[in-house]
Amino acid sequence: xxxxxxxxxxxxxxxxxxxxxxxxxxxxxxxxxxxxxxxxxxxxxxxxxxxxxxxxxxxxxxxxxxxxxxxxxxxxxxxxxxxxxxxxxxxxxxxxxxxxxxxxxxxxxxxxxxxxxxxxxxxxxxxxxxxxxxxxxxxxxxxxxxxxxxxxxxxxxxxxxxxxxxxxxxxxxxxxxxxxxxxxxxxxxxxxxxxxxxxxxxxxxxxxxxxxxxxxxxxxxxxxxxxxxxxxxxxxxxxxxxxxxxxxxxxxxxxxxxxxxxxxxxxxxxxxxxxxxxxxxxxxxxxxxxxxxxxxxxxxxxxxxxxxxxxxxxxxxxxxxxxxxxxxxxxxxxxxxxxxxxxxxxxxxxxxxxxxxxxxxxxx
Ligand code: NAD
Ligand code: GLY
Numbered sequence: 403x404x405x406x407x408x409x410x411x412x413x414x415x416x417x418x419x420x421x422x423x424x425x426x427x428x429x430x431x432x433x434x435x436x437x438x439x440x441x442x443x444x445x446x447x448x449x450x451x452x453x454x455x456x457x458x459x460x461x462x463x464x465x466x467x468x469x470x471x472x473x474x475x476x477x478x479x480x481x482x483x484x485x486x487x488x489x490x491x492x493x494x495x496x497x498x499x500x501x502x503x504x505x506x507x508x509x510x511x512x513x514x515x516x517x518x519x520x521x522x523x524x525x526x527x528x529x530x531x532x533x534x535x536x537x538x539x540x541x542x543x544x545x546x547x548x549x550x551x552x553x554x555x556x557x558x559x560x561x562x563x564x565x566x567x568x569x570x571x572x573x574x575x576x577x578x579x580x581x582x583x584x585x586x587x588x589x590x591x592x593x594x595x596x597x598x599x600x601x602x603x604x605x606x607x608x609x610x611x612x613x614x615x616x617x618x619x620x621x622x623x624x625x626x627x628x629x630x631x632x633x634x635x636x637x638x639x640x641x642x643x644x645x646x647x648x649x650x651x652x653x654x655x656x657x658x659x660x661x662x663x664x665x666x667x668x669x670x671x672x673x674x675x676x677x678x679x680x681x682x683x684x685x686x687x688x689x690x691x692x693x694x695x696x697x698x699x700x701x702x703x704x705x706x707x708x709x710x711x712x713x714x715x716x717x718x719x720x721x722x723x724x725x726x727x728x729x730x731x732x733x734x735x736x737x738x739x740x741x742x743x744x745x746x747x748x749x750x751x752x753x754x755x756x757x758x759x760x761x762x763x764x765x766x
Pocket of ligand 2: 541542544545547641645648649
């Protein structure tokens, strides 16, 4: 029987992350975070038919709470101001008061959108994150970053709004498409790369079990990833400093995603896939700048490849255009390109003013 892992996130607004099988059926635990009589269960058109009834039944077995539902179309294209407005209207329609609670059931798209709705309704109501993708379990459900996209860029409108609790029910990963599981593994590898060299060895040894969706291996990997993210966000909840390390590989990744028009579902890379490529490019840039051995970058690439992730820049992308995107990236500080660079397994650093010529060399 896979144990339930529990990780506490400290700081001004502490909360607990629960990781393990069957958590969506634990109505007593879920309802403990509902202060009032109303829950808005936000989800998407893939996840709701699979899991919403379980949550509703679990809550009903323990409380007379009324559950209202609102589902978006699956995918990044739904992380919009319009979808946010629809959630505002859903809350208004049932007369949500300050003690209402938003449950975000789905991947990072639902989590970011529903979390932002909770941040804004009446200047902030409770949110419980119920992540159902590996990426959401190890990253987006933890740390309180919520947002929607604009045509001009991703996550431009948002707020820091930590959840009251996170319940990562690992049984939901059984229905996750293979591609999404692999994409989530990129973010898991990231924690090993930047914070935990021994975790990289563990991931190497457990790659087959993880890809075969072994419950124990997945829960252990998620819990260890969450423990790392929890430690960083407790120290730096608003990304004034070290939280930026979590963006290892992301400057390259965001440029790739933007150049491909966020076409994860249409032939382009999705976020996790782009992060895999971006981490290897960042590792090579670190080598070029004399920070890390070339062998480390090769080892990182082969670990990502073991998880079925491509680590080469997709063909057809223009290095100059990618560089221009990076100049616009929010991590580009005044005066030069800022990168999260790598010292080798388990250690990364923020480097301001990286020469553009070195970045171009890596892209070519
Ligand atoms: P996603 O939410 O689009 O989910 C991927 C796909 O899997 C969707 O089609 C979804 O319907 C489907 N799905 C989800 N769970 C499923 C399940 N259990 N079974 C079957 N299908 C399932 O994508 P994602 O990768 O989870 O999240 C990406 C988003 O997360 C991006 O918008 C990104 O900006 C955001 N993000 C936010 C943070 C943060 O700190 N807030 C961190 C990383 C990423
Ligand atoms: N995903 C990066 C962060 O939460 O800061």
